[in-house]
Amino acid sequence: MSYVDDVYAQVVAKNPAQPEFHQAVREVLDSLRVVIKKNEAHYRKQALLERLTTPERIVMFRVPWVDDKGQVQVNNGFRVQFNSAIGPYKGGLRFHPSVNLGIIKFLGFEQVFKNSLTSLPIGGGKGGADFDPKGRSDREVMAFCQSFMTELQRHIGPDTDVPAGDIGVGAREIGFMYGQYKRIRNAYEGVLTGKGLTYGGSLVRTQATGYGLLYLTQELMKCNGIDPEGKIVTVSGAGNVAIYAIEKAIQLGMKPVTCSDSTGWIHDPEGIDVRLLREVKEVKRACLTEYAKKRKKAVYHEGRGVWSIKCDVALPCATQNELDLKDARQLVKGGCRVVCEGANMPTTMEATAYLQEKKVLFVCGKAANAGGVATSALEMSQNSERLSWSFDEVDQKLKSIMVNIYHNIDDAAKKYGMKGDYVAGANIAGFLKVVEAMEAQGIV
Ligand code: NDP
Ligand code: 2IT
Secondary structure (H helix, E strand, O other): OOHHHHHHHHHHHHOOOOHHHHHHHHHHHHHHHHHHHOOHHHHHHOOHHHHHHOOOEEEEEEEEEEOOOOOEEEEEEEEEEEEOOOOOEEEEEEEOOOOOHHHHHHHHHHHHHHHHHOOOOOEEEEEEEOOOOOOOOHHHHHHHHHHHHHHHHHHOEOOOEEEEOEOOEOHHHHHHHHHHHHHHHOOOOOOOOOOOHHHOOOOOHHHHHHHHHHHHHHHHHHHOOOOOOOOEEEEEOOOHHHHHHHHHHHHOOOEEOEEEOOOEEEEOOOOOOHHHHHHHHHHOOOOOHHHHHHOOOOEEEEOOOHHHOOOOEEEEOOOOOOEOHHHHHHHHHOOOOEEEOOOOOOEOHHHHHHHHHOOOEEEOHHHHOOHHHHHHHHHHHHHHHOOOOOHHHHHHHHHHHHHHHHHHHHHHHHHOOOOOOHHHHHHHHHHHHHHHHHHHOOOO
16 A cells, blocks of 8 residues: 555544544545655655644543533533644634534644645644533633633643634634633733734734635636636625625625525625624624525525525635535536635535536635634734734735735646646645654654
């Protein structure tokens, strides 16, 4: 068996019942075949792929807290510190009932390559808990966050590991966790990103993942001769990434017509009203039925179905494996030419292969959604120099990072004879930097 196949088989055997982690590893290793083949004996002897697919450290802990009825609740907390070759561990925290070790490992593994692509000095990590903030009072969310941070604080620090938000973790949760960290460690330092603007947060971080996704999509379209003006965009999700992807798409002259949440989805043929969407989701934390009530032409459907709408550009921004082969077929049938992932691994392997075969321009999440973590790294820089940069300054930096990522992955794909395969380009470009740093640092 080839070295790549050997390592993949070991990963499956050593990490049973973690299908998302297997999927993320499979996608990366498949792309790396061309690189590994050139120097297989060396990589094998150095066990580089074994080291790359094994987290440096995993922390798992109990999170006890008391709900509003006086009932004690217990959740599972995780932090996977995957790879620190190019900088301190960096990556979000996810609070969602589906969270388990395999999901956090897949996210941490993806983060290593994503962070490398940003060109900034950040290693990869991810964490979270199987806690569901939905329907919980602010006091309950605070109790949970404080208990979670009481344990996590001993494993993180501004030069060690810097968490941020992800699904279920936004400004409110980051605030509660920051407060508890500061109280226990007696240190006012940049240990989390996505902080509020009054206590060390960066302008543009809130918008960064969605805006960054559109900056990369814009460059991709420009370089492939597609004018964004008037293009119909389908978006899934109605959270942080989806909202600011929709906002920037509108600013660029495109027409986003869908969004979705965990209960259903909206088709608004006149174009999504992003102010109303923000009011429903960010302020009221309500269901998308509230959006439909206020927009005459918008239709709410239960379940999933965003990918059945004809579009030019599709932006999956909700969660993993939300766009499958059937969806991909519908997209192609409807004339979709561009798919860029705002979420982490939202497209199944079969759907990705189908879209690529049909020559849809497809950019994977580790490149397309890297604007969030890149701006987190800019927040770390501002915290270190105890200064705050203007909105325009951060936005310009974000834009140039995303444009650079597009050209880096495009160049890497061309260099290895796979022009237009942006998945391979992203995996290879991300890998080369990390592996060079790992080799330079010896067997650690
Ligand atoms: P949010 O919690 O703000 O929003 C998530 C959205 O997706 C919500 O609308 C939620 O529905 C919906 N959703 C979540 N899980 C499911 C599910 N299992 N089935 C159907 N719908 C679901 O999270 P973000 O916007 O921050 O994250 C979205 C994606 O983007 C994730 O994959 C995340 O890992 C990725 N990402 C996030 C970054 C960031 O900076 N925040 C950076 C890079 C990637 P509901 O409203 O009902 O909860
Ligand atoms: O998946 C991701 O890149 C994030 N959730 C953002 C991580 C970060 O550290 O800003």
